[in-house]
Amino acid sequence: MYSLIGALVVLVGLTTVAATESRARRLDRRMTRLEHKIDLLLRHGGIEDDDPALAEVAALARAGQDVAAVKKYREATGAGLLEAKQAVDRVKADDGRS
Helix, strand or coil: CHHHHHHHHHHHHHHHHHHHHHHHHHHHHHHHHHHHHHHHHHHHCCCCCCCHHHHHHHHHHHCCCHHHHHHHHHHHHCCCHHHHHHHHHHHHHHHHHC
16 A cells, blocks of 8 residues: 555656656747847847857857857856857857858
């Protein structure tokens, strides 16, 4: 009887953790899309981001120093590795279009 209750508790716990992680991933994707849209709006409006750390990230990315740019972005924003890599890739792609 106790083992059945224990198994149910573990199952509920694992389901809750999985649901929470899934929601967190969805929120991260939404936030990344929103940040990208804000960046586009700022650029379209001719508004520069005045954060010197992000300017340094852009300079490092333009210089081909992707690893340093990702590291600096993570330090400046607290972002995860994937988000920082995507941000650096966006900077490089945006420069390619200019």
